[in-house]
Amino acid sequence: QQLSPGYYDASCPHVHDTVRRVIQEARTADPRILASLLRLHFHDCFVNGCDGSLLLDETPTMRSEKAADANVGSARGFPVVDDIKATLEHACPGVVSCADILALAAEISVELAGGPYWRVMLGRRDGMAANFDGAQNLPSPTDPLDDLTQKFADLGLDDTDFVALQGAHTIGRAQCQTIQDRLYNFSGTGQADPTLDPAYLAALRRRCPAAAAGGDGTGLNDLDPATPDTFDNSYYANIRCNRGLLRSDQAMLSAPEEGAESTAPIVERFANSQAQFFQSFVTAMIKMGNIAPLTGSMGEVRRSCRVVN
């Protein structure tokens, strides 16, 4: 069985508008919520496929994905997902899965931030378990380029998908702790990452004081210093002038292992053409949304996204 854009046409015809309305409301108090929701879909799909596993709370017998390094103190937006779910349970009880809510919320967030529109494939069902170990294996900002591209390739996402999906960092924030080594002690050298633009480095050091100077690592930085809240292609222009925030962002320009293709030409292409970035981003989001979905009678439609029924 396959996903389809019209999956809820009969059972919950206003699902897209409903999700959109709740996000619009949340956004007035918290503009960052668009970025946070987009990230949740990624972190869900990369662990056990797009099955809502990320949303499950810890139980005495099951470690949550929320407790994994990439998510703890970092993944946010869960109360908004709860609000969306509650609104949909009121309108169409027991119909819309939490996995589909994340897919819809990602698309709507991109669109509201000024990015492309696409018809979201729907019909995923929710999984019955979280996978803490899987979440520990999410791509990390300290992974070298080849590990990053391999983690995407393992899920059927090629280098173009990888570069396009990283473009999600055209919106949102990252905590100082994710870049502290780049600013003060790159690869144990006691120096800054030499690939960082000097003016950008100086600005980041002001925002993120060293631990010895009292920095606690929780300060926030724009992932895209040029247009932090707009979904556009300036993320790639930043990388071209060594203003990628995370090491994993800038890594797209680093030399690949022998025999592997360079991702630099794709960065260049997206920096030069927002239309090509948008087109590849949509393709890649639909591919990512198709990772190992539960369909038919597999899994369930959760009543609360935090617990199995």
Ligand code: HEM
């Ligand atoms: C190479 C793979 C990736 C790595 C290593 C990575 C890493 C990170 C890190 C470290 C943060 C900051 C978290 C924090 O400080 O709390 C972040 C934020 C973010 N990531 Fe990624 N990411 C990757 C790919 C993606 C993809 C594929 C998407 C979505 C399609 C995405 C969307 C986001 C967004 C929107 C934010 C900002 C969230 C917010 O402001 O709440 N990332 N990412």
Ligand SMILES: [Ca+2]
């Ligand atoms: Ca999942």
Ligand SMILES: [Ca+2]
């Ligand atoms: Ca931007």
